[in-house]
Amino acid sequence: MNIEIRELDPAHPETLxxxxxVFQAAVTADAPTHAPPTAAFLAWNAAPRSTRHRACVTAFDGDRPVGFGCLNHEHDTNRDLVYGDLWILPEYRDRVTVPLLDAFKAHTRGRGGTRLVNGFSEFSAVDYEPAFIAGGGRKVAEERRSRLDLTKIDHDQYAAWAAPSEKNAHYRIQTWQTPTPEELLAPLVTANEAMRDAPTGDLDFQLPPPDVERRRRSEAEHLAINMRMYIIAALTADGAIAGFHEMFVFPDSPMASVGNTGVAAAYRGHGLGLRLKTELALALLEAEPHLESVSTWNSSDNGPMLRVNEAMGYIK
Incomplete structure (x- = not known):
C-alpha cells in the first residue's frame, strides 16, 4: 500500500x-442515525464558497481515494485559522489518519495559518483522538448531533406550541424560501448578530461583520447546488426580526438539516425558539412531503436550545 496525499479543488467537476x-461510508460508520448522505449534502459541506478558500486534502491508495478533509480558510475573519472535517474509510484509519493530519497541518501553514481545527464524531473518537493528541492537539469544543423523526411527532402538540401565546402573540410570523425578499434582507442580517452569543467552547471563532451583500451571495450559492432553504421569522411592529430559524432541504435526501436559529437578547424569554421551530417543522411536512427526519448540531454548552430540541423529540 502506497498512500499519497493530494489537494483537490472542490470546484473541479470530478472532485466531489x-x-x-468515501463520505458515504465514513458517515455511515461515524453517525449511525444519519440518513445516507447524498451528492447534494456533500456539496453543501464541500462545494466552493465565495466567503472562503476551500480545498479537499485527500489520501489515495493508488487511484482510489480512501480519506479526506475539506478545509476552510475564511477571507475576512479568523485569518489565523483553518478548519474542516475528517472522513476516512474505517479499514484505512490506522494507516491514513496520521499522514492525512500531517497534510492538514502543512496546508494550514501554507495558507499562513497558525491554528487548525478538525471536527469528528464521538463514534470515531477512538480512531482519531489519539492521533490528534499525539500531534499536539486538544479538544476545544464539543457539539451534540440530534435527530428528529418527523414520522413520529405529535402534530397536535406541535400545533399548540406553534400557536401564539400571551408572551409572543404580538409578533408577526413570516415564512419564506430563499432568496430572501429584499425588504427582509437587512433585518435578517441584523438578526443573525444573535449568533455571536452562541457558545463555542474554548474555540476563538469570530463571525464576520454584518453584510447584506454577503448574505445575498451565500443564498445564491445554496440555490446553485440545488439546495432549498426555508426561513421562519418573528417580526416586530417596526419590521425588526426578533427571532428566526433556518432549515436546509436537499431534494435527493429524506433528511433536512437545521441552519442558524437565533433570538436577539431583547426578545428572549418570549417562547420564540419553540414557536418558530415547531411551526417551520409543520410547514415543511406540507411543503416537502419526502422528508422523514431533521438533523441538527448544537454546542453541548447551549442548554436553552438543547432543552427546546429535547421537548420537540430530538434524540442523540
Missing amino acids: PMLLP
Whole structure:
C-alpha cells in the first residue's frame, strides 16, 4: 500500500463525485442515525464558497481515494485559522489518519495559518483522538448531533406550541424560501448578530461583520447546488426580526438539516425558539412531503436550545 496525499479543488467537476463514496461510508460508520448522505449534502459541506478558500486534502491508495478533509480558510475573519472535517474509510484509519493530519497541518501553514481545527464524531473518537493528541492537539469544543423523526411527532402538540401565546402573540410570523425578499434582507442580517452569543467552547471563532451583500451571495450559492432553504421569522411592529430559524432541504435526501436559529437578547424569554421551530417543522411536512427526519448540531454548552430540541423529540 502506497498512500499519497493530494489537494483537490472542490470546484473541479470530478472532485466531489470522486469523494462521495468515501463520505458515504465514513458517515455511515461515524453517525449511525444519519440518513445516507447524498451528492447534494456533500456539496453543501464541500462545494466552493465565495466567503472562503476551500480545498479537499485527500489520501489515495493508488487511484482510489480512501480519506479526506475539506478545509476552510475564511477571507475576512479568523485569518489565523483553518478548519474542516475528517472522513476516512474505517479499514484505512490506522494507516491514513496520521499522514492525512500531517497534510492538514502543512496546508494550514501554507495558507499562513497558525491554528487548525478538525471536527469528528464521538463514534470515531477512538480512531482519531489519539492521533490528534499525539500531534499536539486538544479538544476545544464539543457539539451534540440530534435527530428528529418527523414520522413520529405529535402534530397536535406541535400545533399548540406553534400557536401564539400571551408572551409572543404580538409578533408577526413570516415564512419564506430563499432568496430572501429584499425588504427582509437587512433585518435578517441584523438578526443573525444573535449568533455571536452562541457558545463555542474554548474555540476563538469570530463571525464576520454584518453584510447584506454577503448574505445575498451565500443564498445564491445554496440555490446553485440545488439546495432549498426555508426561513421562519418573528417580526416586530417596526419590521425588526426578533427571532428566526433556518432549515436546509436537499431534494435527493429524506433528511433536512437545521441552519442558524437565533433570538436577539431583547426578545428572549418570549417562547420564540419553540414557536418558530415547531411551526417551520409543520410547514415543511406540507411543503416537502419526502422528508422523514431533521438533523441538527448544537454546542453541548447551549442548554436553552438543547432543552427546546429535547421537548420537540430530538434524540442523540
